Amino acid sequence: MARNYMLLPKHRLEAFSDAVLAIVITLLVLEIRVPAESAGLGHALLAEWRAYLAYLVSFAFVGGWWIAHNNLTRFVRSGTGAFFRFNLLALLFVSFIPFTASLMGAHGGDEGSRVATMVFGVDLLLASLTLSLLGRYVANNKEMVEDEAARADVRAFVRGRWWAIGLLVVAVAVDAVSSQTAVVLYLACAILFIFEPLIPRRSNASAGCGPG
Amino acid sequence: MARNYMLLPKHRLEAFSDAVLAIVITLLVLEIRVPAESAGLGHALLAEWRAYLAYLVSFAFVGGWWIAHNNLTRFVRSGTGAFFRFNLLALLFVSFIPFTASLMGAHGGDEGSRVATMVFGVDLLLASLTLSLLGRYVANNKEMVEDEAARADVRAFVRGRWWAIGLLVVAVAVDAVSSQTAVVLYLACAILFIFEPLIPRRSNASAGCGPG
Amino acid sequence: MARNYMLLPKHRLEAFSDAVLAIVITLLVLEIRVPAESAGLGHALLAEWRAYLAYLVSFAFVGGWWIAHNNLTRFVRSGTGAFFRFNLLALLFVSFIPFTASLMGAHGGDEGSRVATMVFGVDLLLASLTLSLLGRYVANNKEMVEDEAARADVRAFVRGRWWAIGLLVVAVAVDAVSSQTAVVLYLACAILFIFEPLIPRRSNASAGCGPG
Amino acid sequence: MARNYMLLPKHRLEAFSDAVLAIVITLLVLEIRVPAESAGLGHALLAEWRAYLAYLVSFAFVGGWWIAHNNLTRFVRSGTGAFFRFNLLALLFVSFIPFTASLMGAHGGDEGSRVATMVFGVDLLLASLTLSLLGRYVANNKEMVEDEAARADVRAFVRGRWWAIGLLVVAVAVDAVSSQTAVVLYLACAILFIFEPLIPRRSNASAGCGPG
Numbered sequence: 038m039a040r041n042y043m044l045l046p047k048h049r050l051e052a053f054s055d056a057v058l059a060i061v062i063t064l065l066v067l068e069i070r071v072p073a074e075s076a077g078l079g080h081a082l083l084a085e086w087r088a089y090l091a092y093l094v095s096f097a098f099v100g101g102w103w104i105a106h107n108n109l110t111r112f113v114r115s116g117t118g119a120f121f122r123f124n125l126l127a128l129l130f131v132s133f134i135p136f137t138a139s140l141m142g143a144h145g146g147d148e149g150s151r152v153a154t155m156v157f158g159v160d161l162l163l164a165s166l167t168l169s170l171l172g173r174y175v176a177n178n179k180e181m182v183e184d185e186a187a188r189a190d191v192r193a194f195v196r197g198r199w200w201a202i203g204l205l206v207v208a209v210a211v212d213a214v215s216s217q218t219a220v221v222l223y224l225a226c227a228i229l230f231i232f233e234p235l236i237p238r239r240s241n242a243s244a245g246c247g248p249g
Numbered sequence: 250m251a252r253n254y255m256l257l258p259k260h261r262l263e264a265f266s267d268a269v270l271a272i273v274i275t276l277l278v279l280e281i282r283v284p285a286e287s288a289g290l291g292h293a294l295l296a297e298w299r300a301y302l303a304y305l306v307s308f309a310f311v312g313g314w315w316i317a318h319n320n321l322t323r324f325v326r327s328g329t330g331a332f333f334r335f336n337l338l339a340l341l342f343v344s345f346i347p348f349t350a351s352l353m354g355a356h357g358g359d360e361g362s363r364v365a366t367m368v369f370g371v372d373l374l375l376a377s378l379t380l381s382l383l384g385r386y387v388a389n390n391k392e393m394v395e396d397e398a399a400r401a402d403v404r405a406f407v408r409g410r411w412w413a414i415g416l417l418v419v420a421v422a423v424d425a426v427s428s429q430t431a432v433v434l435y436l437a438c439a440i441l442f443i444f445e446p447l448i449p450r451r452s453n454a455s456a457g458c459g460p461g
Numbered sequence: 462m463a464r465n466y467m468l469l470p471k472h473r474l475e476a477f478s479d480a481v482l483a484i485v486i487t488l489l490v491l492e493i494r495v496p497a498e499s500a501g502l503g504h505a506l507l508a509e510w511r512a513y514l515a516y517l518v519s520f521a522f523v524g525g526w527w528i529a530h531n532n533l534t535r536f537v538r539s540g541t542g543a544f545f546r547f548n549l550l551a552l553l554f555v556s557f558i559p560f561t562a563s564l565m566g567a568h569g570g571d572e573g574s575r576v577a578t579m580v581f582g583v584d585l586l587l588a589s590l591t592l593s594l595l596g597r598y599v600a601n602n603k604e605m606v607e608d609e610a611a612r613a614d615v616r617a618f619v620r621g622r623w624w625a626i627g628l629l630v631v632a633v634a635v636d637a638v639s640s641q642t643a644v645v646l647y648l649a650c651a652i653l654f655i656f657e658p659l660i661p662r663r664s665n666a667s668a669g670c671g672p673g
Numbered sequence: 674m675a676r677n678y679m680l681l682p683k684h685r686l687e688a689f690s691d692a693v694l695a696i697v698i699t700l701l702v703l704e705i706r707v708p709a710e711s712a713g714l715g716h717a718l719l720a721e722w723r724a725y726l727a728y729l730v731s732f733a734f735v736g737g738w739w740i741a742h743n744n745l746t747r748f749v750r751s752g753t754g755a756f757f758r759f760n761l762l763a764l765l766f767v768s769f770i771p772f773t774a775s776l777m778g779a780h781g782g783d784e785g786s787r788v789a790t791m792v793f794g795v796d797l798l799l800a801s802l803t804l805s806l807l808g809r810y811v812a813n814n815k816e817m818v819e820d821e822a823a824r825a826d827v828r829a830f831v832r833g834r835w836w837a838i839g840l841l842v843v844a845v846a847v848d849a850v851s852s853q854t855a856v857v858l859y860l861a862c863a864i865l866f867i868f869e870p871l872i873p874r875r876s877n878a879s880a881g882c883g884p885g
Contacts, residue, residue: 043871045743049687051261053739056480056695059268062340063276064699066348071355078361082352082368096344100337103265104330107257118740118871125736125867128698132732136702140718143707149714156718231337235255235330263473268692271480274552275488278560283567290573294564294580308556312549315477316542319469443549447467447542475685483692486764487700490772495779502785506776506792520768524761527689528754531681655761659679659754 044115044180050124051110055103057128061135062099065092068139091142091157094224095134098161101230102131102168108235109172109194112187120181123174127167133160145220154216158209158223165205165230169198201229256327256392262336263322269340270318273347274311277304280351303354303369306436307346310373313442314343314380320447321384321406324399332393335386339379345372357432366428370421370435377417377442381410413441468539468604474548475534481552482530485559486523489516492563515566515581518648519558522585525654526555526592532659533596533618536611544605547598551591557584569644578640582633582647589629589654593622625653680751680816686760687746693764694742697771698735701728704775727778727793730860731770734797737866738767738804744871745808745830748823756817759810763803769796777856790852794845794859801838801866805831837865 069088072081113120137157144153172195175181176188208222281300284293325332349369356365384407387393388400420434493512496505537544561581568577596619599605600612632646705724708717749756773793780789808831811817812824844858 045740045871046747049691049743049746052264052688052691053695055261055264056268056692057699059265060272060696060699063269063272063344063347064703066344067276069348071348071352072361075356075359075361078356078364082364096341100334100341104257104333104337107261107333110261111258121740121743122736122867125732125740129732129736132699132702135699136705136707140707144711144714147711149708149711152714152718231334235257264476267473267476268480271477272484275481275484275556275559278556279488281560283560283564284573287568287571287573290568290576294576308549308553312546312553316469316545316549319473319545322473323470443546447469476688479685479688480692483689484696487693487696487768487771490768491700493772495772495776496785499780499783499785502780502788506788520761520765524758524765528681528757528761531685531757534685535682655758659681 044117045121047110047113047115050116050121054106054110054124054128057132058099058103058106061132062096062103064135065095065099065138068092068135068142087145088142090220090224091138091145094220094227095138097224097227097231098164099131099134101227101233102164105168105194105198105230105233109168109175109191112183112191112194113175113181114183116181117178120171120174120178123167123171127164127171130160130164130167134164141220145216150216151212154219154223155209155212158205158212158219161223161226162202162205162209165198165202165226169195169202172198197233198230201226201233204229256329257333259322259325259327262328262333266318266322266336266340267315269344270311270315273344274308274315276347277307277311277350280304280347280354299357300354302432302436303350303357306432306439307350309436309439309443310376311343311346313439313445314376317380317406317410317442317445321380321387321403324395324403324406325387325393326395328393329390332383332386332390335379335383339376339383342372342376342379346376353432357428362428363424366431366435367421367424370417370424370431373435373438374414374417374421377410377414377438381407381414384410409445410442413438413445416441468541469545471534471537471539474540474545478530478534478548478552479527481556482523482527485556486520486527488559489519489523489562492516492559492566511569512566514644514648515562515569518644518651519562521648521651521655522588523555523558525651525657526588529592529618529622529654529657533592533599533615536607536615536618537599537605538607540605541602544595544598544602547591547595551588551595554584554588554591558588565644569640574640575636578643578647579633579636582629582636582643585647585650586626586629586633589622589626589650593619593626596622621657622654625650625657628653680753681757683746683749683751686752686757690742690746690760690764691739693768694735694739697768698732698739700771701731701735701774704728704771704778723781724778726856726860727774727781730856730863731774733860733863733867734800735767735770737863737869738800741804741830741834741866741869745804745811745827748819748827748830749811749817750819752817753814756807756810756814759803759807763800763807766796766800766803770800781852781856786852787848790855790859791845791848794841794848794855797859797862798838798841798845801834801841801862805834805838808834833869834866837862837869840865 069092070085072078074081137160141153141157144150172191176191176195179188182188182191204222205226208219208226211222212219281304282297284290286293349372353365353369356362384403388403388407391400394400394403416434417438420431420438423434424431493516494509496502498505561584565577565581568574596615600615600619603612606612606615628646629650632643632650635646636643705728706721708714710717773796777789777793780786808827812827812831818824818827840858841862844855844862847858848855
């Protein structure tokens with residue numbers, strides 16, 4: 038424990054991140070408008086498909102981000118101050134999603150569509166990138182993980198995410214041509230992040246145990 | 250622990266689910282409008298009984314869902330990736346409740362009433378079904394539970410919920426005839442879920458202990 | 462542990478209650494309107510003193526309720542289903558506070574003032590009463606606490622709250638004469654709940670330890 | 674443990690504070706308006722830079738406050754009632770930030786600018802001061818920390834924050850001359866709080882372990 042004197046316990050980093058992600062994922066529904074029309078309510082509801090799609094993409098993305106964050110922090114014993122600060126930066130981009138998603142929902146069908154989907158895509162990209170960089174930081178800081186095997190596990194986690202991030206870059210670029218296709222690609226990326234296989238752990242890190 | 254290498258610790262699944270459910274149950278109150286009338290405020294408040302009823306049904310349903318989720322996860326040691334993803338799907342339907350409840354609250358008394366209560370009921374049904382399927386998934390994955398007794402406990406949990414889900418199906422069907430009766434049946438289902446008896450555990454799973 | 466087979470672990474009850482209370486206490490600030498006037502903004506801000514007072518009373522009340530809930534659950538080892546359900550009922554009244562507080566904030570100075578402060582006060586009263594009854598329930602259920610000393614501690618907790626609840630009853634009654642005085646009494650009750658001394662524990666319950 | 678009889682477990686104080694801070698940091702984004710203009714959406718978005726700046730300053734401040742709170746509570750074993758009450762007071766000022774930040778965002782460019790940035794700055798100052806006083810309280814209460822070394826650590830924590838608080842006082846004073854400069858100084862303070870180095874622990878407090 039001698040080297041541990043500048044480390045913060047990880048249970049609050051997990052609790053704080055879980056709460057931020059839970060709020061982001063739940064706030065998204067507040068952006069969906071209840072139609073005022075009573076006659077033809079069914080049609081009015083269906084006409085809002087853009088808002089539901091924005092909700093679904095965002096929910097899937099935040100959900101996948103949360104699983105990846107779980108996947109990463111189970112290898113961490115305790116965190117440096119920089120780890121906590123870096124995690125805050127990653128959460129900054131995630132907590133911006135309710136704004137960028139409602140921007141996309143509001144302007145998806147009009148002249149502002151290209152700008153709106155671009156802003157949304159760049160936000161997803163920054164949130165994904167910072168999480169991968171957070172993983173690299175963990176892999177480069179021996180005192181935060183149990184042993185060499187755990188470091189290799191974290192490196193595998195980071196490697197396994199590059200291609201989905203590459204697809205996000207493509208999606209943002211595609212937005213210059215067609216914002217509709219870009220949204221479909223965002224949904225694809227979000228689903229890929231959710232179904233990204235977990236890293237088989239070689240290390241003895243604390244999965245299955247309580248916080249800490 | 251050898252088989253455990255692809256499992257995620259359950260304490261974050263519980264913390265995240267608790268936060269999502271706490272937010273959903275608390276956001277519901279934001280849908281109730283403060284009347285602008287100052288003379289006759291009492292009457293104006295009573296005239297909003299539909300909004301209170303929507304609040305009560307939703308609160309009871311989410312509360313009962315939370316207790317059932319507790320009832321289930323106490324048998325789980327740690328989760329596969331699929332368990333985490335399936336749990337997200339179940340939370341998707343729960344986090345949609347503030348929208349469907351406010352839809353029902355807004356259109357309960359007008360032409361849109363049938364559609365609105367139908368959407369609300371289908372949402373409750375999907376949230377209930379996915380939780381039961383989550384239970385089946387746990388029962389079918391030996392590495393997530395302690396022993397055979399715990400699997401039998403989880404199977405009893407799943408079996409004990411079918412009749413309330415059946416009643417929800419009836420309630421949604423009844424909506425085609427009378428949306429008023431449907432709402433009363435939704436309330437009945439929500440209360441039944443809350444008062445559903447806990448499963449007597451035969452296993453030695455970690456109830457009464459800390460997370461994990 | 463033989464008797465423990467129908468009990469749920471308490472760490473999720475605490476996590477869920479903490480999240481609900483944190484959301485309620487934080488949502489309250491959303492009810493305060495940003496004045497549109499730019500000239501004389503200072504005066505416009507001061508003119509909203511009713512909203513700040515409603516915020517302060519509610520914050521103090523929810524904060525005190527949270528401390529009392531902490532004070533109670535530290536004696537509990539694990540909960541029956543009824544304990545979880547009763548706790549939900551108590552949270553129902555607490556989570557109604559953002560609505561009743563903004564009702565009082567909006568109508569504090571007009572004809573609706575009496576009704577608005579009455580509704581707010583009755584909400585505080587029901588939230589306080591259900592917490593005390595939750596305490597009585599704990600005291601009457603041997604399997605939820607460690608030993609006889611813990612039961613005596615919980616009984617002392619319940620006894621120590623009756624007089625503040627009595628004062629709340631008086632405040633609600635006073636509202637029939639003067640809603641201004643009633644608000645002052647609500648604030649007094651909220652502060653009394655916050656400063657209510659903790660019960661000196663005779664038992665060896667798990668204060669100072671982790672969840673569980 | 675004999676002296677422990679009036680202490681509350683710290684895990685709920687941490688969970689409650691984490692939830693409040695997570696909500697505050699996430700609610701901030703709701704204050705940013707989605708522009709209604711579809712032609713020239715890009716320009717309309719850029720024109721809202723004041724709202725983004727308010728978001729960034731607040732996010733950085735709340736994030737830094739959370740890290741400092743982590744830094745402090747890791748030295749605490751369990752809390753007195755006064756510690757819990759004092760922590761609530763500090764959270765009161767933090768949970769007021771969504772209101773004061775949106776006030777600053779709304780009036781940053783008009784006649785009300787001086788008052789709005791002043792109110793925001795005083796809120797940050799009170800939130801910072803109460804956290805430092807909370808640290809002093811811990812340092813003065815032997816029964817809350819492990820040993821003398823931990824008390825010295827907490828005293829170092831408190832000392833290390835005075836200069837950033839001094840800068841906040843300067844920023845509030847500068848607002849009388851230029852509210853623009855004041856906002857820049859608030860951002861500087863927020864960033865300083867985030868990058869404030871952790872205290873090297875001499876004590877054996879529970880960093881790296883689970884709650885408790």
